[in-house]
Amino acid sequence: MLYSSCFPNVPADETALRALGFLPQKDGSFLLEKPSEKPGFSITYRIEGSSCRVDVTDTESGWEYDLFNVPSSGGATVLFLRAEAENFLVRVGEECFGVRPNRAEVLRYCKETYGTEADYPFQDSNAQVVRKPSGKWYGLLMTIPAEKLGLSRSTEVDVINLKATPERIVNPDYRYIFPAWHMNRKYWISVLLDSNIPTELLQTLIDESYGLVK
Structure with a gap:
């Protein structure tokens, strides 16, 4: 296979x-x-x-x-x-290949819950997308400089961009949920994949994105 x-x-x-x-x-x-x-x-x-x-x-x-x-x-x-x-x-x-553990957990959840196999749409990049059967993205995983989220760190962080409800978009907590980087902030959020994010919250956000993408 x-x-x-x-x-x-x-x-x-x-x-x-x-x-x-x-x-x-x-x-x-x-x-x-x-x-x-x-x-x-x-x-x-x-x-x-x-x-x-x-x-x-x-x-x-x-x-x-x-x-x-x-x-x-x-x-x-x-x-x-x-x-x-x-x-x-x-x-x-x-x-x-430098795939970080939290990213691996996200990919495992998407695979087990939705049967999604992530792919790498960009050459020479570790960015991955998870798609619905229609081919539309419901998540984009990236490694970006922490400063892109407004964080005062000099390191890189893993994020997943997810489609979100209007309530979440207008009320980012700036701890786990941030205005989307690299995508339309009217519809998407960036979620910080660090070890502190509650698993239940992360899975809920993924589920919401899957449901919102038509």
């Missing part, structure tokens, strides 16, 4: 990839085969640029486990293997 654009369009940290067991290949990709947590299976990960090809093998027969690649397949074994692979890809993103 190909996980297209699952990583930022930036060079991977090769030292970190090697630390996870990936080996460089002649074609420029990085390959890792490891036993699955599910007895009787192994999982192969091949990273090429911002994408990763994941294949599962039945170790007893030596054959590829084809059901893993069938999107409509929902058996317990398939779901377990997909969850294992996707959780590992989140780890690779964090450790080798």
Whole structure:
């Protein structure tokens, strides 16, 4: 199964990839085969640029486990293997591509709740978008200078731009919710993804944005 654009369009940290067991290949990709947590299976990960090809093998027969690649397949074994692979890809993103943990949690919530696979719409940028089935964005994740939010920090911060209700737009708290940066402030807000934001609030804001985008 190909996980297209699952990583930022930036060079991977090769030292970190090697630390996870990936080996460089002649074609420029990085390959890792490891036993699955599910007895009787192994999982192969091949990273090429911002994408990763994941294949599962039945170790007893030596054959590829084809059901893993069938999107409509929902058996317990398939779901377990997909969850294992996707959780590992989140780890690779964090450790080798600089995807920060809070951003990973947002992406995991969007995937589990709405079936959304984020993509990277901008070349040489770690900005990601999550889309509705129509293709319209309901969230834009970015790493920006903290000063863009009016914060007195010299660091960069992760934010997600979300569509919001008029009440939230006119009453930003400037702690978690800010006027949108890079998007129309009449309809969007920027939410600071730091460790202090309550999970329930963040998920509520994501849900509201999903519902508001038509």
